[in-house]
Amino acid sequence: MRHRIATYSDESSEAGSPRAGGDASGPADGPAPELVAPELVAPELVTFTGVEKRFPDGTQALAPIDLNVRDGEFVSIVGASGCGKSTLLRLASGLTEATAGTVSALTGRISYVFQDPTLLPWRSVRRNVETLAELTGVPRAEYRPRAAEVIELVGLGGFERHRPRSLSGGMRMRVSLARSLVLSPDLFLLDEPFGALDEISRERLGGELLRLFELRRFGAAMFVTHSVAEAVFLSTRVLVMSPRPGRVVAEFTVPFGFPRPAEMRFREDFTRLTAAVSRRLRDGEAG
Ligand SMILES: Nc1ncnc2c1ncn2[C@@H]1O[C@H](COP(=O)(O)OP(=O)(O)O)[C@@H](O)[C@H]1O
Ligand SMILES: [Mg+2]
Numbered sequence: 001m002r003h004r005i006a007t008y009s010d011e012s013s014e015a016g017s018p019r020a021g022g023d024a025s026g027p028a029d030g031p032a033p034e035l036v037a038p039e040l041v042a043p044e045l046v047t048f049t050g051v052e053k054r055f056p057d058g059t060q061a062l063a064p065i066d067l068n069v070r071d072g073e074f075v076s077i078v079g080a081s082g083c084g085k086s087t088l089l090r091l092a093s094g095l096t097e098a099t100a101g102t103v104s105a106l107t108g109r110i111s112y113v114f115q116d117p118t119l120l121p122w123r124s125v126r127r128n129v130e131t132l133a134e135l136t137g138v139p140r141a142e143y144r145p146r147a148a149e150v151i152e153l154v155g156l157g158g159f160e161r162h163r164p165r166s167l168s169g170g171m172r173m174r175v176s177l178a179r180s181l182v183l184s185p186d187l188f189l190l191d192e193p194f195g196a197l198d199e200i201s202r203e204r205l206g207g208e209l210l211r212l213f214e215l216r217r218f219g220a221a222m223f224v225t226h227s228v229a230e231a232v233f234l235s236t237r238v239l240v241m242s243p244r245p246g247r248v249v250a251e252f253t254v255p256f257g258f259p260r261p262a263e264m265r266f267r268e269d270f271t272r273l274t275a276a277v278s279r280r281l282r283d284g285e286a287g
Contacts, residue, residue, distance in 0.1 A: 043071050044070050044106055045069050045070060045106055045107050046068065046069050046103065046106065046107075046187060047067070047102075047103070047106075048065045048066060048092075048101065048102075048103055049101050049104070050064045050065075050066060050100060050101035050102070051064065051065045051067075051091060051100070051103055052064055052098060052100040052245075053084065053087050053096070059244075061087045061246065062084045062087055062088065062091075062245055063246065064100070064101060065101070065246070065247065065248060066248075067239070067248060069092075069187065072236075073220045073221075073237060074210075074213055074220065074221045074223065074234055074237070075220070075222050075237045075238075075239060076223045076231035076232075076238045077225075077238075077239045077241060078224075078238065078241070079240060079243070079246060079281070079284070080281075080284075080285055082244050083242065083246040084244060085246070086191055088222075088224075088241075088246070089189045092187070092222060094110070095112075107187055109183065109186040110187045110189060111132075111183050111185035111187075111188050112189045112190075113177060113180050113188070113193045114192075115191065115193060115194075117164075117172040117173055117176035119164040119176065122163070124161050124162065125159050125160050125162050125167070125175055126147060126148075126151065126160040126161065128164065128175050129150060129179045129182060130179075132180065132182060132183055133146070133147065136183065138183075146182050147178070147182050148160075150217070153178070153212065154174040154175075154178045154181075154212075155174060156171065169201065170197055170201035170205060173194065173201075173205060174205070174208075177193070177209070181212065181217050181218065184217070185218045185219070186218070186220065187219060187222070188219075189221075189222050190209075190223045192226065193205075194225070194230070195226065202230070203262065206230055209221075209234065210233075213258075214258050214259060221234075228274050228278045228281065229274050232254055232270065232277060233260065233264065233270075236254055238251070238254060238277055239251050240281050241284070242284045243284065249280070249284045250280040250284070252273065256270070
């Protein structure tokens with residue numbers, strides 16, 4: 001089935017784009033009456049309708065999946081190894097095609113970040129950050145200042161001339177994030193980006209990723225992780241997948257607003273939600 005890409009352009013999304021979740025719109029203290037709940041008006045960026053994926057060797061990776069991701073959402077995906085999470089992101093990006101159903105992406109501005117930062121060892125931090133923009137034909141006069149800005153935003157100011165080998169794992173991942181953010185993606189796909197990092201770097205980078213989300217350096221995210229706590233901390237919505245063939249067996253709306261302080265992880269409502277997601281994940285694995 002085709003991966004359909006249409007261009008989405010609507011100026012109103014810039015200013016009005018909501019962050020789903022948390023402080024959204026209870027009728028009591030909520031928005032002016034003429035406003036509709038933001039999660040109903042934000043444009044969809046990608047929609048999966050009855051999507052299945054079977055590989056040529058017969059492996060059925062995904063059972064039918066129905067799912068959409070809207071502008072302003074941060075959607076995490078958790079599930080057992082091999083359940084089809086990476087396949088789901090590859091389908092969203094158009095890197096692979098569904099064998100049944102349809103994937104519709106309403107934007108062409110999609111960026112991908114993997115666990116392995118895959119930096120070019122001979123290029124400096126600055127030149128690595130510029131690589132994707134350069135390859136996709138963005139004029140240099142445009143990407144230069146954008147790269148400089150993003151390098152500052154991800155906390156790499158002062159390291160522009162360093163080569164990847166002199167950076168820590170966390171810093172290399174920052175370069176990888178910056179390289180994708182230079183493209184100002186509408187949809188940011190992250191496949192276990194912090195999986196190789198120690199817990200402290202991981203939490204710090206998670207916090208920074210959220211700050212970039214709040215700054216609207218990307219419109220929406222699909223984020224694959226093995227860590228339920230990471231999923232809940234970062235997301236507006238968490239999807240739980242069954243073992244292969246992967247289906248979405250549960251969906252949790254995360255009711256916390258932004259910004260989210262690191263200490264939120266110790267709050268009772270936070271741990272209660274992570275426990276509920278973990279339980280669902282375990283149930284899925286058992287059944
Ligand atoms: N090119 C391929 N050919 C055959 N099977 C594949 C291919 N890519 C992935 N798979 C299988 O599809 C299933 C889902 O893979 P993947 O999406 O990578 O899972 P996850 O990211 O959740 O670990 C796995 O069983 C994997 O072995
Ligand atoms: Mg994977």
